[in-house]
Amino acid sequence: MTGYIELSIWDIVLAALFLALNAVLSITLRLRLERQLLIAALRMIVQLLMIGLVLRAVFAAGSPWLTLALACAMVGFAGYEILARQQSRLAGLWGYTLGAGAMTAAGSIVTLVALTSQIQPEPWWSPQYALPIFGMILGNTMTGVSLGLDTLHATLAAERRAIEAQLLLGRTSLEAMLPMIRRALRSGFTPIINAMAATGVVSLPGMMTGQILSGVDPQEAVKYQLLIMFLIGGATGLGVLGAVIGSAQRLTDSRHRLRLDRLADAGR
Structure with a gap:
C-alpha cells in the first residue's frame, strides 16, 4: 500500500461525536467534567490548527x-x-x-x-x-x-x-x-x-x-x-x-x- 487516505472535515466531526458522548454522560451522571472536556477539546483544536499553519510555513521556508x-x-x-x-x-x-x-x-x-x-x-x-x-x-x-x-x-x-x-x-x-x-x-x-x-x-x-x-x-x-x-x-x-x-x-x-x-x- 502506498500513499495515505485523506480525511474530510466530516470524518473529524464523526470522531468528535464520541467525545461529545462523554460530555453527555458527564452531565447525566453529574460528574461535572463536561466543561473541562469542552475546554480541553477546543484548546486542542486551536493549538493543532495553529501549529499546522506554522509548520507548513517553516517547512516551506527551510x-x-x-x-x-x-x-x-x-x-x-x-x-x-x-x-x-x-x-x-x-x-x-x-x-x-x-x-x-x-x-x-x-x-x-x-x-x-x-x-x-x-x-x-x-x-x-x-x-x-x-x-x-x-x-x-x-x-x-x-x-x-x-x-x-x-x-x-x-x-x-x-x-x-x-x-x-x-x-x-x-x-x-x-x-x-x-x-x-x-x-x-x-x-x-x-x-x-x-x-x-x-x-x-x-x-x-x-x-x-x-x-x-x-x-x-x-x-x-x-x-x-x-x-x-x-x-x-x-x-x-x-x-x-x-x-x-x-x-x-x-x-x-x-x-x-x-x-x-x-x-x-x-x-x-
Whole structure:
C-alpha cells in the first residue's frame, strides 16, 4: 500500500461525536467534567490548527533560524508546564530555569546526536525531521522532569524532621537525602518505563501508526519507532537525573543544612 487516505472535515466531526458522548454522560451522571472536556477539546483544536499553519510555513521556508526559533518556543512552553505541574517548586528563577534547563540540555543533546549520526537528513537541521523528533523527546522528558521534581519536593517536605535528625547525627546532606532522591528518580523514570513495556503489545505508538497509515512498510516503521523510544528513554533519564540532583543541591548548602525555605508554594 502506498500513499495515505485523506480525511474530510466530516470524518473529524464523526470522531468528535464520541467525545461529545462523554460530555453527555458527564452531565447525566453529574460528574461535572463536561466543561473541562469542552475546554480541553477546543484548546486542542486551536493549538493543532495553529501549529499546522506554522509548520507548513517553516517547512516551506527551510530556514535554520526559523527552525531554531520554533524549537525555542517549544522549550519555553514545556518549561512552563514543568513549573505548573509542581505542587511546590524552587523559589525565584530557579523554579523555571532548573527544570527547563535540564529538559532542554538532555533533549537537545539526544536530538542532535540522532539527526547527525542516525537519521542524517539533508540538511541535518531539516525542520521536517528536527522539529517532530525534538517535540516527541521534549514532551516525554518534560513529563519525567516534572514528576521527578514534584516527588522530590513533596518528599523532602514530608520527611523534613527525619532528614534533619540524620544531619544532626553527622551525616552529609547527600546521605540524608539519598532515599528521597531515589524515590524522585523512580517517579520520573516510571512513565517512560511503562510506555516501553506496553509498546507493541498493548499499544501501537502514534509515530509508528502514522507511518503505517501513510503506507510505510511495518518493519521499517518498527525500526523508526525503536529509535525514537530509545532516544526518548535516554533523554528522559538524563533530564530527570539532572533536574533532581540539581534541585537537591539547591535545597542544601555548604554547611549541610536542609534549605526548604528555598521552596515556594505553587499556589494550588
